[in-house]
Amino acid sequence: MVEELSKAVSKGATWRAIREVLEGFSEVDIPTFLAVTSRDELIAWRTPSGLTPLVVGGYGFDMLVASSESSAIEVLDADVRRYLGPAEGVYVSGSYLRFFKAGSGRGRGLCAFELLYTARHDAVVDGVAVYEFRKGLGRELSKLLADEVDVVVGVPETATPYAIGLSQATGKPLEVAFIPTATRSRSMLKLDPLDRLVAVHLKLNPVRSSLEGRRVAVVDDSMVTGATMKSVSQMLRLRVGVKEVHLLIASPKLVQSCPYSIFELSQDHLIAANLDDEYARVYLEVDSLAWLNLESVERVSRTFRCSLCGYCFGRESLGGDE
Amino acid sequence: MRVLLVGSGGREHALAKLLLRSSSEPKLYVASDYTNPGLLREAESSGGRLYTVSTVDPQKVAKVAEEVSPDLVVVGPEEPQFAGVVDALRDRGYAVFGASSRCSLVERSKVFARTLMWKYGIPGRLYFKAFRSLEEATEFLRFAGDVVVKPARQAGGKGVRVVRDTRAYLSMDKSEVKAQAASRIYEELSGYRDIEYKVLVEQRVEGVEYTAQVVTDGSYVLPLPLVQDHPHAFEGDLGPETGGMGSISGPGVTLPFITHDEYAATVDIVRQVLERLREEVGDRYVGAFAGQMMLTALWGPTVIEFYSRFGDPEVANLLPRIDGDFLEVVERAVSGRLAGAKLAVKEEVVSVVKAVAPAGYPSSKDEASGHPVAVDEGRIRELGCDLLYASVVVGGDGHLYTKGSRAFEVVCYADSYAEAYRLSELAVGYVRSLDGWPLFYRSDVGSPELIEERVRLAERVRRVYTHRASRGLSWRTVVWIPGRGVVDDPLLSYVGWSR
Numbered sequence: 001m002v003e004e005l006s007k008a009v010s011k012g013a014t015w016r017a018i019r020e021v022l023e024g025f026s027e028v029d030i031p032t033f034l035a036v037t038s039r040d041e042l043i044a045w046r047t048p049s050g051l052t053p054l055v056v057g058g059y060g061f062d063m064l065v066a067s068s069e070s071s072a073i074e075v076l077d078a079d080v081r082r083y084l085g086p087a088e089g090v091y092v093s094g095s096y097l098r099f100f101k102a103g104s105g106r107g108r109g110l111c112a113f114e115l116l117y118t119a120r121h122d123a124v125v126d127g128v129a130v131y132e133f134r135k136g137l138g139r140e141l142s143k144l145l146a147d148e149v150d151v152v153v154g155v156p157e158t159a160t161p162y163a164i165g166l167s168q169a170t171g172k173p174l175e176v177a178f179i180p181t182a183t184r185s186r187s188m189l190k191l192d193p194l195d196r197l198v199a200v201h202l203k204l205n206p207v208r209s210s211l212e213g214r215r216v217a218v219v220d221d222s223m224v225t226g227a228t229m230k231s232v233s234q235m236l237r238l239r240v241g242v243k244e245v246h247l248l249i250a251s252p253k254l255v256q257s258c259p260y261s262i263f264e265l266s267q268d269h270l271i272a273a274n275l276d277d278e279y280a281r282v283y284l285e286v287d288s289l290a291w292l293n294l295e296s297v298e299r300v301s302r303t304f305r306c307s308l309c310g311y312c313f314g315r316e317s318l319g320g321d322e
Numbered sequence: 323m324r325v326l327l328v329g330s331g332g333r334e335h336a337l338a339k340l341l342l343r344s345s346s347e348p349k350l351y352v353a354s355d356y357t358n359p360g361l362l363r364e365a366e367s368s369g370g371r372l373y374t375v376s377t378v379d380p381q382k383v384a385k386v387a388e389e390v391s392p393d394l395v396v397v398g399p400e401e402p403q404f405a406g407v408v409d410a411l412r413d414r415g416y417a418v419f420g421a422s423s424r425c426s427l428v429e430r431s432k433v434f435a436r437t438l439m440w441k442y443g444i445p446g447r448l449y450f451k452a453f454r455s456l457e458e459a460t461e462f463l464r465f466a467g468d469v470v471v472k473p474a475r476q477a478g479g480k481g482v483r484v485v486r487d488t489r490a491y492l493s494m495d496k497s498e499v500k501a502q503a504a505s506r507i508y509e510e511l512s513g514y515r516d517i518e519y520k521v522l523v524e525q526r527v528e529g530v531e532y533t534a535q536v537v538t539d540g541s542y543v544l545p546l547p548l549v550q551d552h553p554h555a556f557e558g559d560l561g562p563e564t565g566g567m568g569s570i571s572g573p574g575v576t577l578p579f580i581t582h583d584e585y586a587a588t589v590d591i592v593r594q595v596l597e598r599l600r601e602e603v604g605d606r607y608v609g610a611f612a613g614q615m616m617l618t619a620l621w622g623p624t625v626i627e628f629y630s631r632f633g634d635p636e637v638a639n640l641l642p643r644i645d646g647d648f649l650e651v652v653e654r655a656v657s658g659r660l661a662g663a664k665l666a667v668k669e670e671v672v673s674v675v676k677a678v679a680p681a682g683y684p685s686s687k688d689e690a691s692g693h694p695v696a697v698d699e700g701r702i703r704e705l706g707c708d709l710l711y712a713s714v715v716v717g718g719d720g721h722l723y724t725k726g727s728r729a730f731e732v733v734c735y736a737d738s739y740a741e742a743y744r745l746s747e748l749a750v751g752y753v754r755s756l757d758g759w760p761l762f763y764r765s766d767v768g769s770p771e772l773i774e775e776r777v778r779l780a781e782r783v784r785r786v787y788t789h790r791a792s793r794g795l796s797w798r799t800v801v802w803i804p805g806r807g808v809v810d811d812p813l814l815s816y817v818g819w820s821r
Contacts, residue, residue: 194490194493197490198490198491200490201488201489201490201491204489212782213785227804231488234488235488237619237786238528238619238786241781241782241783241785242785243785243789244789266805268804268805269804269805270804271802271804274802274804274807275802275808279800279808282798282800283802283808285790287789287793
């Protein structure tokens with residue numbers, strides 16, 4: 001694609017010609033595309049698959065910022081101006097700016113993990129406030145909580161809004177369970193399993209006083225191998241001395257690896273694809289284990305009017321129109 | 323009545339005192355590796371005498387026995403048992419209190435003891451793996467997680483390396499520590515020809531340790547009150563493992579942090595082990611036996627190891643805490659009539675025992691040896707405490723000299739820990755160094771603060787194990803290595819495989 005585009009640019013292509021080149025790739029499952037040409041142009045295109053988001057922002061009339069996440073635009077002290085939909089793109093040169101559409105808009109839907117995990121809590125993705133979406137899923141978790149608990153905690157920090165949602169829905173207090181050490185890092189995004197566990201363990205110094213002797217609902221945003229939660233439950237039991245650990249996962253079971261290379265995880269590493277519920281519960285040493293069901297995600301997605309790719313949950317799409 | 327006591331240390335001094343309380347006024351003879359002044363005095367004051375002899379040499383001990391012609395022999399330490407001293411004496415027709423070499427295998431070989439527990443499904447067992455060669459052990463340790471690396475033979479607590487490995491960012495370095503521990507153990511045990519396995523890797527557990535001592539005649543088991551030993555050299559449970567720096571016992575038969583149910587479960591474990599041991603080795607177990615236990619999140623009462631004898635300093639706690647004729651209990655055990663024995667526990671009395679050792683103990687015996695020390699036994703007695711002589715001898719100049727291990731033990735008691743503790747702190751103050759070489763003891767042993775801390779820890783552990791049991795998790799540990807599948811081995815770590 002880059003090759004085709006540079007050929008076109010060297011022949012003096014206009015934005016229309018560039019769009020045509022992009023259109024030729026509209027059936028290919030590639031994520032958002034961004035290019036800067038030798039003619040000082042910027043081309044940003046959210047492919048028709050729509051798996052990953054694209055946001056455009058700017059300051060006054062001088063500068064344009066294209067980003068996969070609205071937070072980046074705000075951090076750069078710019079304003080968010082437009083959320084690009086699937087197949088939408090923007091072409092910018094020194095003297096010209098043009099939003100365009102390349103390819104058809106029927107996509108796979110936004111990767112569910114964008115809303116569930118990848119985006120920051122302060123982000124707005126395709127017009128959806130991530131924080132509110134997560135709290136909504138957290139409220140759904142309350143339907144799965146069969147046992148009486150004393151406190152709710154979110155582990156790791158990415159699970160906080162879910163835990164807040166659960167806490168608000170159940171009326172049980174939210175407590176801080178762990179304090180991270182060193183820098184904030186996204187443990188799930190690390191490819192090497194040891195690096196991942198190192199990142200997890202650096203987040204897990206317990207606040208004993210808030211939890212000792214209590215029945216604790218632990219909320220995590222997702223569970224891939226379960227290594228994090230195994231560490232958490234052992235820490236809570238042996239170090240802190242909680243009474244019960246009820247684990248609630250704010251995502252449906254991850255059962256298939258992602259064919260779009262958004263997460264590099266093979267199926268034999270997915271706990272939900274390898275261990276049945278009872279076995280997983282014993283492995284994780286928790287009193288109960290519940291995963292958010294697909295219907296809950298459907299319901300919340302509809303409320304927020306978004307359509308999601310749920311391939312890794314074993315469902316082509318979630319939410320969207322009835 | 324003539325009693326021959328084999329052994330040289332503080333444990334034997336405590337046993338001597340217990341035996342001499344008997345109304346049958348025995349004459350005490352002692353076969354000891356060195357002239358322990360405490361044992362010498364007990365022997366001579368009873369009309370007996372002390373023989374200096376290698377206590378691990380069956381022929382030499384038998385010769386002493388021939389000379390003494392005792393009605394009863396009590397073998398204190400484990401090494402003479404391992405070496406066949408008990409067997410040699412029994413073969414010659416003596417009545418011996420002490421495990422035979424076959425029975426003492428339960429202490430000598432940690433692999434044997436653990437295998438026995440697994441074979442018969444006895445509760446309180448830990449997962450383990452044993453290695454004959456260093457190569458095998460090192461290879462396995464690359465994949466091991468949160469484990470303890472131990473010598474597979476009883477080696478006085480030495481060489482045990484507890485490697486807490488629960489934080490992946492430290493795992494690389496911990497792995498190094500495990501490998502070093504294995505190689506050190508391998509070296510240390512290379513001198514022993516009496517075991518097949520050298521290195522033991524075991525599930526690491528946390529909790530409150532305690533010792534359950536019993537006396538048995540081969541079928542009846544007489545449980546004694548629980549005792550808590552403090553194996554670490556220094557205050558705050560810091561420093562290397564020693565033979566024991568102090569111990570507490572009471573009130574009643576348990577400890578402030580062990581419930582009656584836990585006590586009963588512990589005694590049950592000990593009974594089962596003794597029963598299965600007899601089947602396994604085909605020999606009657608006559609003597610003292612102890613389970614070094616830990617209250618863990620996995621099982622509740624859990625076995626760390628076994629002693630085929632009384633613990634030292636654990637046995638010293640019996641001095642102020644039991645009423646009745648101890649010698650009669652021992653005699654009854656030997657003659658298989660233990661069921662009728664009477665030994666009353668002084669319910670209200672609690673005891674605090676403290677050992678005083680020269681700096682250098684336990685890692686450098688050479689450094690710790692040969693220092694002149696003095697003790698004001700009269701003042702200790704005035705406090706109502708007892709003094710036990712352990713690793714000390716009288717030198718040519720009449721002074722006491724350290725021999726490298728724990729030099730003295732003070733035994734104090736009262737009707738509360740606060741008071742027993744206060745007395746023990748005063749009592750240890752009457753032991754002093756004459757050459758400026760530092761002596762140490764643990765001021766925290768028996769302190770109300772430390773006891774409260776143990777109570778809290780036990781509560782935490784109890785919460786987990788009772789709860790796990792109620793949820794059917796009990797002692798099960800499932801390990802799933804992503805990409806490899808389920809392995810039924812809690813010694814393995816995810817981190818190890820990821821490396």
